[in-house]
Each structure stands twice: as C-alpha cells, then as structure tokens.
Amino acid sequence: DPNQSGRVYHLALDIGGSLAKLVYFTKKDDGYVHGEERISPQEALAKSKGSRSYPVVKGRLNFMRFETSKINDLLEFIKSEKLHLGGSRQQDVPGNQNMFIKATGGGAYKYADLFKERLGISLDKEDEMDCLVAGANFLLKVVPEEAFTYLDEQKQFVQIDHNDLYPYLLVNIGSGVSMIKVEGAGKFERVSGTSIGGGTFWGLGRLLTKCKSFDELLEMSYRGNNRVIDMLVGDIYGGTDYSKIGLASTAIASSFGKAISDNKKIEDYNPEDIARSLLRMISNNIGQISYLNALRFGLKRIFFGGFFIRSHPFTMDTISVAVNYWSKGEAKAMFLRHEGFLGAVGAFMSSDK
Numbered sequence: 001d002p003n004q005s006g007r008v009y010h011l012a013l014d015i016g017g018s019l020a021k022l023v024y025f026t027k028k029d030d031g032y033v034h035g036e037e038r039i040s041p042q043e044a045l046a047k048s049k050g051s052r053s054y055p056v057v058k059g060r061l062n063f064m065r066f067e068t069s070k071i072n073d074l075l076e077f078i079k080s081e082k083l084h085l086g087g088s089r090q091q092d093v094p095g096n097q098n099m100f101i102k103a104t105g106g107g108a109y110k111y112a113d114l115f116k117e118r119l120g121i122s123l124d125k126e127d128e129m130d131c132l133v134a135g136a137n138f139l140l141k142v143v144p145e146e147a148f149t150y151l152d153e154q155k156q157f158v159q160i161d162h163n164d165l166y167p168y169l170l171v172n173i174g175s176g177v178s179m180i181k182v183e184g185a186g187k188f189e190r191v192s193g194t195s196i197g198g199g200t201f202w203g204l205g206r207l208l209t210k211c212k213s214f215d216e217l218l219e220m221s222y223r224g225n226n227r228v229i230d231m232l233v234g235d236i237y238g239g240t241d242y243s244k245i246g247l248a249s250t251a252i253a254s255s256f257g258k259a260i261s262d263n264k265k266i267e268d269y270n271p272e273d274i275a276r277s278l279l280r281m282i283s284n285n286i287g288q289i290s291y292l293n294a295l296r297f298g299l300k301r302i303f304f305g306g307f308f309i310r311s312h313p314f315t316m317d318t319i320s321v322a323v324n325y326w327s328k329g330e331a332k333a334m335f336l337r338h339e340g341f342l343g344a345v346g347a348f349m350s351s352d353k
C-alpha cells in the first residue's frame with residue numbers, strides 16, 4: 001500500500017483520445033512503484049524548481065496509463081490509492097476543501113464533471129502543447145539517458161548538452177500526430193501534424209485483423225512480413241533495383257499495393273503481415289513528414305514521443321530509416337524513454353505555477 005509508505009505530493013493527468021496518463025509523486029525512495037517506468041525525481045525537482053518552493057524530498061515519480069474509454073478504471077485507481085486525498089489543495093478551508101489537480105489533453109475538458117462528481121477533484125486545465133513541450137524539455141534536461149537513437153537494431157543513448165538543446169522538432173505520435181518546432185522554454189510553434197497516427201494504426205488494424213487489443217496488434221506486427229502485402233520496387237522491376245533514381249529493389253513502391261494483384265480475399269492474408277505493413281506505412285509516413293518539416297526550418301534533431309511508439313524496434317527502425325534516408329544522413333531521429341508521458345509530465349511540472 002503506497003499510502004502507508006509515501007505521501008502523495010501531487011499528481012497530474014493527461015487524458016488523450018486513446019490513453020489517459022497519470023503521473024504522481026510519492027515520497028520515500030524505496031516505496032512502491034506502479035507502472036512500467038520510473039525516474040527518481042529528487043534531483044529532478046531540485047533542479048527544475050530550485051529550493052524556491054519545494055524542499056529536496058526523496059521520492060519517486062510514478063507513471064500509469066489507462067485506456068481513455070475505460071476512464072472508470074482511472075477513477076477507481078485514484079480512489080483506491082487515495083491519491084485524491086494527498087494532492088495539492090488550493091484552498092485548505094475546513095469543510096470547503098477544493099482539490100485541484102493539473103490536467104491536460106481533451107479529456108481534461110470532457111471528463112471534468114466526472115472527476116468533480118466522483119472524486120471531488122477539480123481539473124485545473126493546462127494547454128496540451130504547452131505541456132508537451134514543457135514535459136519534453138524537462139525530461140531532456142533532467143533525466144540522464146532519456147533520449148536515444150535507434151539504428152541497425154542498436155539503441156544508443158544520446159548525451160544532451162543543456163546549453164545546446166534548442167532548436168529541435170518534437171513529433172508527438174499519439175492518436176493523431178503533432179509536429180512542434182521548439183526553440184526554448186515556452187518558445188514553440190506547432191508547425192505541422194497529420195491525422196494518420198497511432199489512432200489510425202489501432203483503428204485500421206482492428207478493422208483489418210480483428211485483433212482485440214493494441215498490444216495484440218503490436219505483437220502481431222513483430223511476427224509479420226510486409227513484403228507479402230506491399231508492392232516493392234523489385235516486384236515492378238522484376239527483382240532488380242531502379243538504380244537510376246536510387247531505389248533498391250526492396251524499397252516499398254506502394255504500401256498494400258500487392259493486395260490488388262492477387263485474387264485473394266482479406267481472410268487469405270496473414271493478420272501478422274497486414275499488421276506489419278500497416279505499421280510500416282504509418283511509421284514511414286510520419287518519418288517522412290517529420291523530415292520535411294525539419295528541412296523546412298533547418299532543424300537537425302527530431303525527437304519522437306507519444307504512445308504509438310511503445311519502444312517497438314520495428315517502429316523506431318522504420319522512422320529512423322525514413323529520416324536518415326530522406327535527409328541523406330543530415331537529420332537524426334531520436335526517441336524518448338518516457339515517450340507517452342510528455343504531456344503528463346508537463347502538466348505535473350506546472351503544478352506549482
């Protein structure tokens with residue numbers, strides 16, 4: 001029971017189109033940790049907030065995620081862990097306790113009444129882009145080994161020089177995709193985006209493969225072979241490269257293009273192969289649009305976040321190869337360990353504003 005070991009200092013929410021993310025702080029280092037990821041925030045808090053309003057306390061940031069469609073699970077979790085009793089109070093007037101917690105994402109609006117009714121919590125809304133950028137800046141500056149490249153099946157952590165972080169392109173692949181040019185703390189512009197994102201992979205994947213969960217779809221893509229579905233340059237050129245314009249025979253000429261040439265029905269295809277083609281198509285497309293935006297603004301570094309990635313090697317590889325290929329090695333794709341929690345961390349950071 002985390003309540004006995006560590007008092008919860010505060011918590012913050014990012015309720016997106018697909019997933020609701022929760023970040024909360026528990027005192028005590030050897031406490032109990034929920035979720036899959038952890039960073040030790042004592043240093044983080046000290047660095048980011050100074051001793052101004054927060055003592056350097058020993059503790060942990062805990063990360064949790066729930067499907068937004070099962071928002072009740074999140075409410076139940078907060079209730080069962082009594083997180084709503086330890087948060088920051090804006091007005092500590094007996095009998096009139098107003099609990100405020102920071103929340104971002106569309107769900108901060110959509111579910112505001114539900115939180116108020118069920119838990120007596122008022123959601124203090126923070127702008128989604130502000131939170132994304134604040135979260136990314138914070139994690140990149142404070143967490144050692146937050147960013148890494150993924151090339152040739154090798155994960156390599158990147159040392160980020162605090163004085164040389166900006167400018168960069170932040171690509172957040174959630175349900176939809178946002179591309180943000182970041183030039184400093186609070187200095188950013190959403191320059192592009194695409195609706196072909198994580199929600200597309202999950203939605204289209206469900207329709208095409210009948211899989212029951214996102215994890216199942218992802219799992220299937222591990223085992224699939226996209227060449228069964230995609231039309232490759234070699235399929236068109238009879239196995240040879242189209243070397244004049246630099247296309248290898250293995251390059252995808254048309255995603256899903258092979259499905260037109262057979263007399264096969266959808267059930268004749270392996271769902272694994274479909275999942276893999278779909279993942280490839282979406283990752284490639286995002287990598288390409290990202291690169292074009294990096295080029296547009298002369299940005300050399302692109303950080304990719306959002307829960308679509310899920311540290312999936314194939315996804316990261318596809319994005320990296322796309323960025324590398326289109327930029328002729330000029331731009332670098334980097335991934336974040338706390339990929340899906342940027343907004344929630346940003347909301348958390350704004351708790352003492």
Ligand code: ADP
Nearest residue numbers: 016017018019174175198199202214306307308
């Ligand atoms: P949002 O804030 O829009 O919900 P996220 O960064 O949380 O964005 O990413 C959501 C996307 O992550 C989904 O559209 C899906 O592609 C992917 N995803 C990863 N894990 C899951 C999961 N367990 N359930 C549903 N979607 C998941």
